[in-house]
Amino acid sequence: MQKRSNHQEALLVLEDGTVFKGLALGKIGTAGGEICFNTGMTGYQEIYTDPSYYGQVIVNTNSHIGNYGVQLETEEESNGVKISGMVCNFFSQIHSRHTADSSLQEYFEKSNIVGISGVDTRQIVRHIRDKGVMNCIISSEILDPAPLLDQLKAIPDMEGLELSSQVCTQRIYDLDSARPEFRVAVLDLGVKKSILTNLTDRGAHCRVFPATTPFEEIAAWNPDGYFISNGPGDPAAMPYAAETVRQALDTNKPLFGICLGHQVLSLASGLSTYKMHNGHRGLNHPVKNLITGRCEVTSQNHGFAVRAEDVMDHPDVELTHVNLNDKTIEGIRRKDKPAFSVQYHPEASPGPHDSRYLFDEFVGLIQQSK
Structure with a gap:
């Protein structure tokens, strides 16, 4: 994986073939898991470090993510990030909280987390609410949906999975x-x-x-x-x-x-x-x-x-x-x-x-x- 540029493109491909185009966040790479959405207006770092999210890609429905950075001692719920990937609308490269240890971008880079921003999270949430939970894959290094759909087949279904x-x-x-x-x-x-x-x-x-x-x-x-x-x-x-x-x-x-x-x-x-x-x-x-x-x-x-x-x-x-x-x-x-x-x-x-x-x-x- 390599470091992202500010305008690196990325794809989100759902198991049913639906494709969303956006911008890369975190590490440049490819990652997948079960897509799910969290409606919380705050607490994104606690969500990302919750072990219950292991193997899942989180869609944050709050429109701005990353604006208050991260705190390593007080807001981690485990020994590190547990999600497989992150999807959001607007991803802030800067943060305003003076007590933050780093930006969310730096945090994701160190944790090898791949994500995508600049997508309509309302449309994504409505889609998976109607169709039901499914697997997905995010990539900022492969921008062709066809090979990503092939890789998606290797991601195990959460049902029957011991984690x-x-x-x-x-x-x-x-x-x-x-x-x-x-x-x-x-x-x-x-x-x-x-x-x-x-x-x-x-x-x-x-x-x-x-x-x-x-x-x-x-x-x-x-x-x-x-x-x-x-x-x-x-x-x-x-x-x-x-x-x-x-x-x-x-x-x-x-x-x-x-x-x-x-x-x-x-x-x-x-x-x-x-x-x-x-x-x-x-x-x-x-x-x-x-x-x-x-x-x-x-x-x-x-x-x-x-x-x-x-x-x-x-x-x-x-x-x-x-x-x-x-x-x-x-x-x-x-x-x-x-x-x-x-x-x-x-x-x-x-x-x-x-x-x-x-x-x-x-x-x-x-x-x-x-």
Whole structure:
């Protein structure tokens, strides 16, 4: 890959043959993945470093991207950029925030991220909303759609794809609290830093385990509770994680799952999941808490969901949260176990903090069980 010029052309080619022409951003090269769109007005660096986006090309619907640069210490949700590529309308080569460490362009160049700007993101979003999620490829070095369509065939479909083992930690590590009060074993399926911060801020000494760690090794640490993280890929393609959660449930210790962790808890409880026509990705999704009757504005990032009919038919699972846009399942809890989960991201980085009470509820369950 070579460095881009300010007027380097680029192509975005969708799986169905649709082609968009624009200008290159980031590294000059070719990259592909599943195309999806995020409607957030801010927080692009947190989005790009969220491991749940691994293998995906992000369309930012906000018209200006890059205008406030990047901060390496405070706004990264993992150890680097996890998206496969980026699509936007206007890409700013300069940034105005004086605390920024670099421009987004420099950040993408160092991270080997290929992108395209100068395209009508409204048209792209409408197209994939109508046609459904699909793979795509971006290139600023090949400007002929025909060979790009051939390369697209080699990109695997997200359905049936196991990715957590590729983005999770490869070694066990500890994160302590300033005032540690209890132990939480974190099954890392692609965890975000801000989720761990929300746990340690509440007195949790967290030990983070790789996704495929045998349950016996996790249980040997004798945690007070289990946390199952967010992450990328198809939950149905990772039976190892569902088995780990099944064994954790048998201990009757408190368990909390977020996003992919919610889906894995559902699978471990005998429910099933499915791939959505289009996922939920943004900062303003309305969710109703059926226990309190209150509505929450939530941050979301998922392309799979739990089947509603399975939840309704299960004698030991209670529906706790529902999406007010499309009535999909947003939260469940076990009636027979101290275990619950939500589909959205209560740490909300980026996003509103309406749902951070869920971390308090998890801590409350642990305190009750001790």
